[in-house]
Amino acid sequence: MRYSDGMSRPVLSLAIGAVLILTSCGGAVDNESIAVTAIDRGEKDLNIGRLPLGTGAGLLRAATAQGLVSFDKEGRINPGLAERWIASEDGLSYIFRIGDAQWIDGGEVSARQVATILRQRIGELRRGGFSEDLALIGDINAITGHVLEIQLERPRPNLLELLAQPEFGIVRRSDGSGPMISAREGKGMTLLHRSFNLEDGGEDAVPPRIRLRRREAARAVAAYLSGVADVVEGGRFQELPLAAAGQIEAAAISIDPTDGLFGLMVVNDSPFLADSSNRAAIAMAIDRSTALADFERPEWTARENIFPDGLFGNLALPAPEWTGLSVPDRAAEGARRIASWSAENQAPPTLRIAMPKGAGGRMLYARIAADLAAIGLATRRVGPQEDADLRLIDQVADYDGPIWYLARLTCPATPLCDEEADARVEQALAAPSLAERRLLLRDAAAQIQAANRFIPIATPLRFSLVRPGIEGHAPNSRGWHLLQYLGGGPIS
16 A cells, blocks of 8 residues: 555564664654755745745745744744834824844845835735735835834734744745845755844854755655654645654654634536535534544644634624534435435436545545435535635635635635625725624625535644653644744754
8 A cells, every 4th residue: 555645564664673773772863953844746946036935935934034023832922124113093003123133144124125026025915815814904114224013904903923933924035034044055954043232243153953855744744753853834734644653752753722614615617516505514514523533632623613712702603504403304304315316307416525635534535425425415526726615725814814714715716706705805804893893704605604605624634743851842832833933943
C-alpha cells in the first residue's frame, strides 16, 4: 500500500524505527538550532511575494518582513514596525508610531516608505482574496517621519488582527526589516535574529538559528520521526492519520483552538441542488460526531451552525430546522425528502464531492458517503481542484467578527450567489453605526444559514508536531507559530 502523497509504508516504518532509537538515547533538544518543516501544499518555493501565501512562505514573510503589528506566540496583537498605536474615538482613524528599525538591505525605515508600500500591498490583496476584508480601508498617509495614519470609511473592528496577518508584512525590493534575516541553504532557508544599534549603525545576527524547508506531508512526518525536523507546521485533518501511523507521542501533537469554516460548499446549481429542501436533507444526514470520532481528537469540535456562538453579540441566530431531531430521525427525514423529490422528478444525480488528498480526506469522505447513501444519494469522490457538486472548504478565520465569515459566503467568493444576502452585507458595510451594521450582518447570516448552500461539519483543525523541550511554541487561535519566537526568541 502507498500513501497518496508518495510515501510508502515501509519508508514510514523505517522512520518510526529511527525515532525509537533517538528517543531511547535521550538526546536533549537544542533550542539554539531548530529545524522547522512546513507541510508543502503545492508551493513551488518559499516566495514571500506570491498570493496566496502557503505555510512556509507565510512563516518566512512574517519572520523577515514584519507588518505594522504582529502576533505573539499566543496569537495576541504585538508590536511590529509600529511600537505603539492609537484609535480615534469614532473609530475612523488609526495612528501608528514607527519605531527605530532598518531595512535588511540597509537604511532606516520611514513612515512615508511604509505608507507607500502598504497602499500598494492593499491593492494587491484586494485582488488576491482579501477584497471584502479591506472594503472599509481608506487613505494611508505619513504624518511625520515616524508616524502614519490609516483612515477608515466606517469603523472597522478587528483591524489590528487583519494587519497582523503575514500577508501584510512590509516588503521593500524583496526584503523587509526583520525581526529575522534569512539566507538560502540547500533546499530551504536559514534564519537568524538581528539586533540594531542605530547610534553606531551596527547590526548583529544572534541565535536561535532556525532552518526552514518544505516537505510533502508524509515526508514531513518522517522527518520529525527521524529527528531531521524538530517542528512540523501546517498540519490539517487530512494529515492526522500520518501522525497516528507514526505513533507520535500525544505531547508532541499541538492542536490549535482555531475557528473558521469547515464544511461542504454547494458549487453546482443543478436542478437537484437548486432545491433548498434537498440541500437541507444533505445537511441533516451527516452524522458529524461519528465522522470526527474516527480521528480520535477530542479537541476537534463538530458544528451544525455555520457561525460561532456569540459572533453577533446578543443577537442570536435561529438554529437549522433539524437540529432538535435525533441522528436517526434526521436520516429518516432526509430520506423522505429525497424520495419525495425523486418521485416528482427523476433519480438524483451522483454527487461529486471534492476532498483534499490524504488518508484523512478518504476517511471523512467515507463517512459522508455512507450517511448520504443511507438517505438515497450516491456520491463520488473527486480531487480538490476537479469539477464538483460539493467542495470541502477548510479555512481558519484570519480575524474575529462576522465580516470574515460573510466575506467568504457571499459573492464573489462563492460560486452561487444569494443576491438578497449579498445586498444586506453591502448595506451593513455602509451602515452609520456598529449596532446597525451588526443587525444587518446578523440578518444576512440567518439567510445564508437557512439556505444550506454551505453545510458546516466542524471547526477547522490545525496542528503542529513539536519536539518536547522546544521553547516558544504555543497553541493559539490563529494557527500561526511565528519563527521569531522559537527557541525562546533572540538571545542577547
